[in-house]
Amino acid sequence: METISATDLARNTRKILDKVASRGETMAIERNHITIAKIVPSEQTMTAAQALADLHPALTGQQAADWLKDSKEDFDQAVRDPWE
Numbered sequence: 001m002e003t004i005s006a007t008d009l010a011r012n013t014r015k016i017l018d019k020v021a022s023r024g025e026t027m028a029i030e031r032n033h034i035t036i037a038k039i040v041p042s043e044q045t046m047t048a049a050q051a052l053a054d055l056h057p058a059l060t061g062q063q064a065a066d067w068l069k070d071s072k073e074d075f076d077q078a079v080r081d082p083w084e
Contacts, residue, residue: 003028006036 002025009016009029019025020041029037059067 001026001028001038003030003035005029006031 006029020027020039024041027039028035
């Protein structure tokens with residue numbers, strides 16, 4: 001974990017945030033030689049399409065569009081009480 005001063009953070013915010021985001025590095029921020037904060041990379045997220053991409057790689061574009069259309073058919077948008 002790299003340690004930088006609060007002054008360096010103020011002067012180089014973009015560069016430091018790019019380093020955290022692209023390299024996944026955590027940065028400790030110090031003021032008067034005392035760690036006051038840490039900047040950590042966020043958890044990686046993905047869309048549902050990205051998560052499911054490896055499950056059916058053989059689908060053509062048309063098959064994928066048909067599947068998406070079928071998955072939304074008869075989908076009721078109303079909120080229902082499951083206890084009724």
